[in-house]
Amino acid sequence: MTKTAWVFPGQGSQVVNMGIDLQAIPSAQTKFEIAEQILGWSVLEICKGKETTLSQTLYTQPCLYVIEAILADLLIEKTGLPQLVAGHSLGEYVALYTAGVFDFESGLSLVKKRAELMTNAAGGKMAALMKFDREQLESLINSRKDVVLANDNSSSQVVISGTPEGVNKVLAEVKAKRIVELNVSGAFHSPLMTEASAQFQTILEQVTFNEAKIAVLSNVAPSPSSNSADLKQRLIAQMTGSVRWREIMEQLSKEEVTQVVEVGPGKVLTGLIKRACKDVELANVGTLEQLEKLG
Structure with a gap:
């Protein structure tokens, strides 16, 4: 059925x-x-x-x-x-x-x-990550108060959201095959x-x-x-x-x-x-x- x-x-x-x-x-x-x-x-x-x-x-x-x-x-x-x-x-x-x-x-x-x-x-930032180290990403996010996992789209694709400083810091340290900074007005979700x-x-x-x-x-x-x-x-x-x-x-x-x-x-x-x-x-x-x- x-x-x-x-x-x-x-x-x-x-x-x-x-x-x-x-x-x-x-x-x-x-x-x-x-x-x-x-x-x-x-x-x-x-x-x-x-x-x-x-x-x-x-x-x-x-x-x-x-x-x-x-x-x-x-x-x-x-x-x-x-x-x-x-x-x-x-x-x-x-x-x-x-x-x-x-x-x-x-x-x-x-x-x-x-x-x-x-x-x-306004004032926030979002970025998409593809094929990343989830354990590392979650650890980096948990260590900060200014970044969150905004969209958990799949096991290999997520979006993070937060202050520009916080998002940039995470992006600089995380291992990911591809990172795309999103053209949005704020830190949604x-x-x-x-x-x-x-x-x-x-x-x-x-x-x-x-x-x-x-x-x-x-x-x-x-x-x-x-x-x-x-x-x-x-x-x-x-x-x-x-x-x-x-x-x-x-x-x-x-x-x-x-x-x-x-x-x-x-x-x-x-x-x-x-x-x-x-x-x-x-x-x-x-x-x-x-x-x-x-x-």
């Missing part, structure tokens, strides 16, 4: 012209119009514009949310709901929307505020986001969360939950907490998931899952063509 999970990518997966093929669909056009009223700008125009603009946190996060939510709606029409959902960082908001925890407008309003707060939280997180919590607490229709694996607590209070608390902790994607993938195996569909642009998450979860059928739905091909 097939057990399906949908996963939603976050910031970094955006590409110019994403979502453009959806604009002729009436239900999608309605959501694009609603989004423009909430945001004050056009998602489609930003997606058709310059990559440098689309890559700014202020625009990236709302654009990904809108396009992934539309794709999720179309996928539900085609196949019905999956058994599990999970999203990477920003993608968790789409996972919660898909699970019926909040409506499209509420989710987009939260994402808009999140993007604004994260854009203004770290204690340096505490002030922004406190402001966001005030807004988040005003939004009604419903019981999820299907189980959600959260970034900060990768165990299945459909409880509205749990899911809200997990989302509150997300801005300063680590994205525990490696553990989410382990949970997919424990839950005996047989098919994973990445809903959104790119193949970042299915690429990670392919290496971590053997014998799982993988599919990508980032375009209308891919949606139509899905069995």
